[in-house]
Amino acid sequence: MIPLRDYQEELLNGVYNSMSKGNKNIMVQSPAGSGKSVTMSEVARRATDKGNRVLFIVHRRELVSQIKGTFIANDVDMELCHIGMVQTVANRIKNGKEPTPAIILVDEAHHSLAKTYTNIFESFPKAYVYGFTATPWRMSNKGFTEVFEELILGKSVQWLIDNKRLAPFKYYSKNLMNDNKLKHQSTGDFSNDSITLALEPRIYGDVIENYRKFANNKKTIIYTHNVESSKTVAEKFNEKGYKALQVDGKTHKQQRELAMEMFREGKVNILVNAELYGEGVDVPDCECVILLRPTESLTLFIQQTMRAMRYQPNKQAVIIDHVGNYARHGLPNTEHDWYEHFKGSDKKSKSNNTIPIKECPECFGVVESAYTICPYCGCEFPKEEPQELSIDETAELEEVTEEMITLNFKTPEECNNMKELSELGKSLGYKPGWAYIQGKRLGLIKK
Template sequence: MVFRLRSYQRKTIDNVLNSMRQGHKRIIVQQPPRTGKTVIMAEIARKATDKGNRVMFIIHRKEVLVQAKATFRKQDVNMNLATLGMVQTLTRRVNKLDEPQLILIDEAHHAISNSYRRIIDAFPNAYILYFTATPIRTGHDQLDQIADDIIVGKSIKWLTQHHFLAPFHYYGLGDIDRSKLRKAHGDYSSDSMNEAISRQIYGHIVDQYQRLAKGKQAVVYCHSIASAKEVTKKFHEAGITAEEIDGGTDKKVRDKLVQQFRDQQLTILVNVNLFTEGVDLPNVDCVIMARPTSSLALYLQFSMRCLNPRKGKTAIIIDHVDNFLNFGLPNNDRNWSEAIITKNKRKAKSNTDNGPAIAQCNYCFGTFYRDQITDGCCPLCGHELKKENKDYKIVNVDLQEIKENQAVKHRKQMVNKILEDQVMANVADKTPGQLTTLKELQAYAKLHNYSPGWAWYQFKNRRKH
């Protein structure tokens, strides 16, 4: 039985066909993560093979290839006219391949590399569709060098409003000194991530999961195998079922653990560089980011992993490394038509648009658009936000780089830590009845290992009397 296409998927296919009729042959097709790019490609491939045209599908990950083959078969693609393979294999065999009339490239933000270009250049008469959620690269050269048109899909906000994606709450917790991050090969280096990430993050991940998403199935993104194993250990110590998998995990073990997660026999999957592109994990309700990235593509793959919709679901995104400072929230509107243009060709703009202002509540650490504030209260926890008391902060976001002076920010964090320690010293010999402010109650709770909710409960009760 073939897939029943959604309205926005049919619209995308119509837009692609119209672009072809207008004479475009190399077209970028932008679709957000979790919106069924493979189904769209399979339907386009079915239409092509029904007319006797040969189709080639290219991807760079084996797991995605396996899923794509299954989807193409289910969509009644004539597999005798279809070549599906990994770019690493096809680029070596390019001289032996049957000439396709249509080439479909998945995760096409990679397609500017030599291995893809070798295939593209070998078939100059073929129509080429570059499918990607994020048609932007971290380097200088952009996709305008290999494409002549772009079809932009529905926005994440539209998809959420029409129930094709789940709504979410986003929390930024800042267990990182971002001033220490350094780039290498298009993203932050492993050494700099080791240096930047607080050692306290491992315990914080479990604490904040229990505070914000207790009982929800979650995927944790870590930057190293050592950190992933430490996070898994902390979940075990808290009595929560969790397993760690990475590129070195035996395939049979990996497949078994993923299936256990799908069957809801496992609560937490901790991974290193695995669950980014394509892999189907439909029942994720929470994402925990413990890995910083300078790649918008990775950020959206991380943060949107939990947005598969379900009636009544609100996903939870917990960002321990403040990736939102680079990219805003996942549902920021983004100018993809501008993003595909190589930087020195872009039109100069007198006013840089960094997207809508983002606010962060200093009590629950919730992160949201400023226009979501209702009656002066945090939309996530309901706490009254008083600007003069700095109960929330405004974050300026830029898609390409952090504009905020991170060294200054780090010094502020150190000062706040010193002040927090002083408060703890002041409350050490007091009883709860002698405490008057929320900060004193929070310091007392921290000192005596009380749950975070204890301070809130005490403070709210006192305000009522």
């Protein structure tokens, strides 16, 4: 049996409290790396101990054996528990081969509004549905209330770092916040047009030079924006004497598994990939991630950056962001209003002219732009011309902190006093009179 940590027990208590209020479909948010598989295995263990049948849905074939291992280690009665990929489960239901579950568990539940998932839920109307995700967020901003009645919130990323459940991190990038392309509106905030200009798809800095500078010889996963660039990057690392392997969505399954095995065993230090190693891949001793692809997806950003933050004693994760993704999404420990995202709104997510990722119209899966067929449901995407990124190898990368981002994203309306207004004015390059005018407008100066 695997003992639950205090915060995992807290999540389960939240689920049971929600059930006591009459809720049947419940979404649970807990950060990447917080042990959602273990928490879900405990739900399954308690259910199967009482003779209840459990169905666990995952969206990638590779995750089935990983999850099975956790469930078996936690003494789940596997005679009463079926773990299957969403497509496989859908086919079994169609053929009358899926026994009726009392509980349906959903991994990476931000996919769960997809038709394939909702069809499964509708096939078993009496079952409880518990969906687990690090990011209850959809590109369309439509929320999840069509399927789930309540959201149970887990601990924050910062709490997990402070309590030695996730590794602390250092984050390096180009300081786009003070980029001279950013023009200010009269309110002191950046104008949308200038943000778009500053965040045009571009790779900042020399990839190998910055790896050597900030993370030399650390076990590293590199995310690139297409297959061609992943091959080029791997080649460059190997030329410089590093052991790097390249994999992508079209790499044969056995080759991909071998690459991951060699990475886990330390036979190669660097895995360069396109379209892979986002959700669900567990490599606790990965110490560094390098971002070479801009993304508008908060889910993708969090999954990728936190791949290096699995806890190990004395480990400090290093995130090297060559594309300024932090300017779109903050840092891995930036707080998000998950309740707001869960409820949804009519507004569409802001587009920052980044390399497009796709949201599949059939299953809502968020995938890399290089895919021609959705890996989740098989839907064919219309043909697109691949976008190339311009490269500025001379750009200097520096450490990015939460304070930098907070200050630069702040508007006068968010300042609580004249001191904060004055600091904001200085950071934006305004004369002292600007803070006085804003203070008067906001009523911070007494008449």
